[in-house]
Every structure is written in C-alpha cells, then in structure tokens.
Amino acid sequence: MTQSLLLRALAGETLDTPPLWMMRQAGRYLPEYRELRARAGSFVDLCLSPEMAAEVTLQPIRRYGFDAAILFSDILMVPYGLGRSLRFEEGRGPILEPIKDRSGIPVLDPDTFIARLAPICETVARVRSALGPETALIGFAGAPWTVASYMVEGGSSQDFAALKLWAYSDPDGFSVLMDTLVDATVLYLDQQIRAGSQVVKLFDSWAGAAPESLFEKWVVQPTAAIVRRLATLHPDIPIIGFARGAGVMTRGYGAATGVTALALDSGIPLAMACALQAERPVQGNLDPIALVAGGDALAAETDRILDALSGGPFVFNLGHGILPHTPLAHVEALVARVRG
Amino acid sequence: MTQSLLLRALAGETLDTPPLWMMRQAGRYLPEYRELRARAGSFVDLCLSPEMAAEVTLQPIRRYGFDAAILFSDILMVPYGLGRSLRFEEGRGPILEPIKDRSGIPVLDPDTFIARLAPICETVARVRSALGPETALIGFAGAPWTVASYMVEGGSSQDFAALKLWAYSDPDGFSVLMDTLVDATVLYLDQQIRAGSQVVKLFDSWAGAAPESLFEKWVVQPTAAIVRRLATLHPDIPIIGFARGAGVMTRGYGAATGVTALALDSGIPLAMACALQAERPVQGNLDPIALVAGGDALAAETDRILDALSGGPFVFNLGHGILPHTPLAHVEALVARVRG
Numbered sequence: 158m159t160q161s162l163l164l165r166a167l168a169g170e171t172l173d174t175p176p177l178w179m180m181r182q183a184g185r186y187l188p189e190y191r192e193l194r195a196r197a198g199s200f201v202d203l204c205l206s207p208e209m210a211a212e213v214t215l216q217p218i219r220r221y222g223f224d225a226a227i228l229f230s231d232i233l234m235v236p237y238g239l240g241r242s243l244r245f246e247e248g249r250g251p252i253l254e255p256i257k258d259r260s261g262i263p264v265l266d267p268d269t270f271i272a273r274l275a276p277i278c279e280t281v282a283r284v285r286s287a288l289g290p291e292t293a294l295i296g297f298a299g300a301p302w303t304v305a306s307y308m309v310e311g312g313s314s315q316d317f318a319a320l321k322l323w324a325y326s327d328p329d330g331f332s333v334l335m336d337t338l339v340d341a342t343v344l345y346l347d348q349q350i351r352a353g354s355q356v357v358k359l360f361d362s363w364a365g366a367a368p369e370s371l372f373e374k375w376v377v378q379p380t381a382a383i384v385r386r387l388a389t390l391h392p393d394i395p396i397i398g399f400a401r402g403a404g405v406m407t408r409g410y411g412a413a414t415g416v417t418a419l420a421l422d423s424g425i426p427l428a429m430a431c432a433l434q435a436e437r438p439v440q441g442n443l444d445p446i447a448l449v450a451g452g453d454a455l456a457a458e459t460d461r462i463l464d465a466l467s468g469g470p471f472v473f474n475l476g477h478g479i480l481p482h483t484p485l486a487h488v489e490a491l492v493a494r495v496r497g
Numbered sequence: 498m499t500q501s502l503l504l505r506a507l508a509g510e511t512l513d514t515p516p517l518w519m520m521r522q523a524g525r526y527l528p529e530y531r532e533l534r535a536r537a538g539s540f541v542d543l544c545l546s547p548e549m550a551a552e553v554t555l556q557p558i559r560r561y562g563f564d565a566a567i568l569f570s571d572i573l574m575v576p577y578g579l580g581r582s583l584r585f586e587e588g589r590g591p592i593l594e595p596i597k598d599r600s601g602i603p604v605l606d607p608d609t610f611i612a613r614l615a616p617i618c619e620t621v622a623r624v625r626s627a628l629g630p631e632t633a634l635i636g637f638a639g640a641p642w643t644v645a646s647y648m649v650e651g652g653s654s655q656d657f658a659a660l661k662l663w664a665y666s667d668p669d670g671f672s673v674l675m676d677t678l679v680d681a682t683v684l685y686l687d688q689q690i691r692a693g694s695q696v697v698k699l700f701d702s703w704a705g706a707a708p709e710s711l712f713e714k715w716v717v718q719p720t721a722a723i724v725r726r727l728a729t730l731h732p733d734i735p736i737i738g739f740a741r742g743a744g745v746m747t748r749g750y751g752a753a754t755g756v757t758a759l760a761l762d763s764g765i766p767l768a769m770a771c772a773l774q775a776e777r778p779v780q781g782n783l784d785p786i787a788l789v790a791g792g793d794a795l796a797a798e799t800d801r802i803l804d805a806l807s808g809g810p811f812v813f814n815l816g817h818g819i820l821p822h823t824p825l826a827h828v829e830a831l832v833a834r835v836r837g
Contacts, residue, residue, distance in 0.1 A: 316785075316786070316820070317786070318786055318789065318820065318822075321784070321786040321787075321790075322786055322789055322790050325786065325787055325790035325794035325795075325798075326790045326791075326792065326794060365742075365764060368763040368764065368782075368784045368787075368798075368816065369763075369766040369767060370797075370798065370801065371784075402705075402742075402744075402764070404742075404744025404745055404764055404765075405744055405745050405764075405765065405766055405769050406764075406766055423708040423709075424705060424708065424742070424744055424745075424746075425744075425745065426709040426745055426746055427709060429745050442708075444661070444708045444711075446656070446657070446658055446661040446662055446665065447661075447665055447708075449658065449662055450661075450662050450665035450666045452666065454665035454666060455665075457710075458665075458708075458710065461710065476708065480656070480658065482658075
C-alpha cells in the first residue's frame with residue numbers, strides 16, 4: 158500500500174512536496190457543506206450522523222485532493238459523551254451548563270461514554286473505507302485544558318476567569334476534572350484509532366490562556382499522560398499536538414508531552430519553527446487571513462513558509478481554521494503553489 | 498528631589514524592593530471609582546474632564562501608595578483627536594465608525610488635534626502637581642497597530658479580519674493610516690510629556706494578532722519610529738513598550754524598537770523574562786486571575802516573579818489589567834508581599 162505523504166512526514170521524512178491539509182477544511186467556506194448543513198438538524202445531530210458527518214469529511218478531499226481528511230466533529234463531543242448538555246447557537250458558539258465546583262464534575266462510565274460516541278467512530282470507519290491509501294485520516298480530541306475551559310465557563314470565554322480561578326484556588330478539585338478528561342480522551346481516541354484513524358490530533362485551542370505555572374500543570378501534564386497511554390495502546394499512531402498560543406512555551410510542550418509533531422499557530426516565527434523542526438515534524442502555519450487576502454500576499458506568505466520549512470519533516474497547514482468567507486479560488490491557488 | 502523607584506528601575510537600577518503599579522489601577526475594582534463613574538456622563542466625557550480624570554488617576558495612589566500613577570484615559574483618544582466618532586457601550590466596548598479604505602483615513606491637523614486632546618494634558622498637569630516626588634506619573638498612548646485595529650474593525654474584534662486583510666492586500670494604503678497614527682502619537686505623547694508625564698507607555702494590546710511578517714512591518718516599525726522621534730524631543734523620558742501576546746517576538750521587538758523597558762504579559766515564562774532583563778528593564782507579569790484568586794496561589798505566583806526578577810531592573814505589575822471583580826483585600830495582600 159502506498160503510504161500517504163502525511164504519514165511519511167510525521168514519520169520524520171523530508172519530502173519534495175509537503176503534505177497539505179487545512180484546519181476546518183470541512184466547513185462553511187464550501188458551498189457543498191452549506192447546502193448539507195441547511196438540511197441537517199442541529200450541529201450536534203450533524204456530528205452524530207455517520208452518513209452526513211462522513212459526507213462532510215469527504216467533501217474537501219473530493220474538491221481539493223488534500224493529503225489528509227480530518228474527522229468532521231467537535232472537541233466538545235467529549236463533554237457530550239460524559240452526559241453534559243451541549244448545543245450550539247448561531248453567533249454565540251457552544252453552550253454548556255457550567256460546572257461550578259467538584260460536586261458538578263461528571264463521572265466517566267466507560268460503557269455509556271463509548272455508546273454515546275459510537276456514531277462518531279462509525280463515521281471514522283465509513284470515511285476510512287471511502288478514502289484511497291494516499292489520503293490519511295486524522296482523528297482528534299480537544300486537550301483537557303481547552304475542553305475544561307468550555308465545561309467550566311459554560312461556553313466561549315474572553316478571559317477564562319472561572320476556569321483559571323478554579324485552577325488557582327482549588328487545584329485538588331480541578332485535578333479531578335482534569336483526570337476525568339484525560340481518561341475520557343484516551344478512551345475516545347483509542348476508539349477512533351480502532352475505527353480507522355491513522356493519526357490523532359490534540360487541539361489545545363486555549364493553551365495560550367495559561368500562564369507558565371498553569372501551563373506546566375494543566376496543559377503539559379494532562380497531554381503527556383494522554384500521549385503516554387495512547388503510545389502504549391497504539392505505538393505506531395502519530396500524535397499531533399496543537400498548543401495554540403503557547404508561544405515561547407511550545408518547545409517545552411513538545412519535549413515534555415512527547416507528541417510526535419507540533420502544529421504551530423501563525424504567531425510562531427519561522428526561525429523558531431525551524432528550530433522546533435530539528436526535534437520533531439512541524440505543521441503550519443499560514444495566517445488564515447492571508448488566505449482570505451489571496452494574491453501577492455498569499456503567494457509571499459506561502460513561499461516564506463515553504464522556504465523556511467521544506468528542508469525538514471513538514472506538513473503545510475494554516476495556523477488556525479480556515480475562515481468561512483475564504484474565496485474558493487484562493488484555496489485553489491494555495492494548493493497549486495504548495496504542490497508546485 | 499527624591500527620585501521615584503519607578504524612574505530608578507527604568508534607568509536600569511536593581512532595587513531591593515521593586516516599584517509597584519498595576520495596569521487599570523484606576524478603575525472599576527475601586528468603590529470610589531464606581532461612585533464617581535456613576536456621577537460622570539459618558540466614558541469619553543470622563544476622559545475629557547480634567548477634574549474627574551485627575552481624581553480617578555489619584556484614587557489608587559491614595560488607597561495603596563503605588564509607586565506610579567498612570568493617566569486615566571483611553572487608547573482611543575487618538576482617533577477621537579483625529580475627529581473620529583467614539584463611544585463606549587456597556588458590554589460591547591468601544592464603537593467607532595469603521596474605516597473601509599484609504600479614502601476614509603483622517604488627515605492629521607496638528608492644531609485641531611492638540612486642541613481636542615488639550616483637556617487630557619490638563620489632567621496630566623493637575624495630577625503631576627498633586628503627586629509627591631516619590632510617585633512617578635506615566636502617560637500613554639495605544640501603539641498604531643492596536644489603535645488601527647479599532648479604527649478599521651469599528652471596535653473590538655475576535656479575528657482582526659478587516660485589519661489584517663487591509664494590511665495584506667493594500668500595504669500602501671494601510672501605510673497611510675499607520676503613518677498618520679505615528680505622527681499623531683508622537684504629537685500626543687510630546688504634549689503629555691510637556692504637561693508633566695515622566696514616563697510614557699505604548700500599549701500594543703493586539704500585537705499578538707500579527708503574524709511575523711505583519712509584526713515586523715506594522716508593530717515593530719511604527720513603534721520604532723515613535724521611539725526614535727520621542728527620543729529626539731525628550732531624550733530623558735523612558736518609554737515602556739507593551740507588545741501584548743508577542744511571545745517569541747518580544748525580544749526582537751525590544752531590540753528593534755529601542756523602547757527603554759519591556760512590559761510583559763502573563764504568557765511570557767520567567768526564564769525568558771530573565772533573559773530579556775539582561776538587555777533592558779522588564780515589567781510584569783502576574784496573572785490578573787491569580788490576584789482574583791488570592792490566598793496561597795497569589796502568594797506563590799507573586800514569589801515566583803519576585804524570585805526570578807529581583808536580581809535586575811524590574812517593575813512589579815500585572816500581565817494585563819486588573820479585573821473589576823478583584824477583591825480589595827487581595828490587592829492589599831499583594832502590595833504587602835511585594836514590599837516585604
């Protein structure tokens with residue numbers, strides 16, 4: 158079987174043309190997604206429909222031939238699996254019932270959790286069977302710090318005051334929540350891998366909200382625990398870590414967590430990306446707004462990244478998710494430029 | 498005249514007890530501020546009332562004896578001075594009429610600009626005459642990138658799409674806006690210094706939204722221009738640069754802009770803060786949420802910073818503004834701990 162470019166890059170190989178995929182590549186910038194979304198029920202229903210979620214996952218592969226498909230789902234399906242209420246409101250994002258203290262922390266019952274998330278693993282299996290060997294399938298989960306932020310704040314937050322206040326004031330209680338999320342995430346990713354995910358990615362979207370002492374304890378340590386346990390279960394499955402906004406702390410994050418590769422946001426300068434690449438493969442980090450801009454700016458930004466990172470193991474991607482108002486022609490131009 | 502601890506630290510002196518002040522120290526966590534705010538008109542009216550703004554500036558000095566007073570004002574008074582509409586809505590923040598393209602860029606008429614902002618310089622003069630020599634008075638402005646973000650987006654933003662799209666797509670047009678802001682900022686800070694500000698701070702609150710190429714061009718270069726021109730006019734006035742969220746790029750920012758000192762947000766780990774301190778004084782960087790938490794967490798976080806940075810020129814501060822729901826007793830505890 159031809160091994161996909163993504164798996165080769167994540168195995169440390171330097172390739173003439175880097176594999177290319179884009180965060181949120183299955184999503185609102187695609188007319189075929191918007192058409193399907195209008196027919197689907199709630200966003201959670203869509204995530205839990207193997208037929209529709211598989212279709213959405215495959216749409217960008219059909220249109221652009223990206224080197225990887227990433228499961229269409231949401232990082233908050235872990236709280237859903239733990240029995241928490243979850244809905245998405247247009248313009249507000251996710252809404253959960255906030256957890257106020259230790260008494261509100263859900264208990265992980267593995268059988269119930271697996272049953273609630275079984276449709277997602279069914280999606281994984283369907284997608285894998287629909288893809289050719291050249292296209293890798295990426296599963297994912299939110300990292301505990303980020304998932305906890307939504308569970309504690311009750312949704313999106315500007316300052317993460319409730320989350321951080323709990324972490325500072327009651328580290329013992331907070332560790333119960335984090336341990337639960339570590340256990341649940343390992344179980345969930347194990348199921349995704351058994352269903353056909355060949356790579357998993359841990360999204361720590363709000364890692365940048367954690368100052369140094371919280372970062373070490375609640376970003377690095379839980380991620381390291383997940384990586385260690387997954388490596389025991391599935392030693393050959395690469396794990397991409399994305400500690401968004403971690404800045405200076407990204408290097409320590411890579412070393413201390415043991416992730417296979419580092420996804421880099423657009424705030425990481427390329428000299429640092431190069432230095433990180435000496436230790437493990439890197440993925441990133443085009444500014445999604447440069448993709449909206451297109452033209453000379455897109456070409457220049459793309460070339461800067463290719464010039465800096467093509468000499469080592471590298472996956473071309475954005476630094477954050479593709480924006481809904483991104484012109485399709487700009488995505489085409491990017492694909493053409495990366496593939497030379 | 499006794500020189501204030503702040504001026505000594507900014508001149509590079511290592512002190513037994515660091516000077517202490519807090520971003521947004523004049524503000525909503527103080528009952529005396531809330532009482533005055535309820536009597537004032539709009540937020541802009543408050544900024545333009547020398548009597549009230551001076552009173553608000555002095556309130557935290559009376560209560561806590563901080564080593565510096567910072568002018569009570571807003572970074573958007575520069576757009577106001579340029580004739581742009583400005584109002585603040587509860588829960589939404591500032592509202593401006595967004596500038597769409599080059600044709601909407603205001604022209605700086607120095608006399609009109611100075612006249613519109615004259616009440617603020619009157620506030621500076623009143624505050625300076627009310628302070629003892631031990632308390633330094635800090636003036637400030639927003640840095641051009643951050644001020645431009647509000648002028649282009651029309652207010653606060655999540656992703657700075659309009660700002661960055663303009664910067665990528667039409668750098669020539671964008672440079673007209675930025676040059677205007679550089680000129681206006683130099684004029685404004687010159688006036689503040691003539692009125693009695695002994696230190697100025699440039700707040701680049703959204704520096705972290707600029708990827709490397711935009712950062713070099715639109716964060717570093719305009720700031721360097723302001724620093725160069727102010728240094729010619731007022732060679733003895735220290736300039737604190739605050740490139741919030743700049744992470745890895747903070748070191749280059751310090752070297753390339755020539756700011757006297759670096760204000761550090763809570764995302765800068767202390768080993769990096771120490772390295773930066775070898776080149777210039779640093780200020781920071783306690784997480785404002787640790788101050789809300791109080792107790793053991795506050796003591797531990799405060800001590801970590803004191804232990805790491807007391808060996809060089811250092812100003813104790815938060816990494817971001819004090820939060821409105823911060824308990825007064827925690828501020829008292831912090832002051833006592835820093836002053837030993």
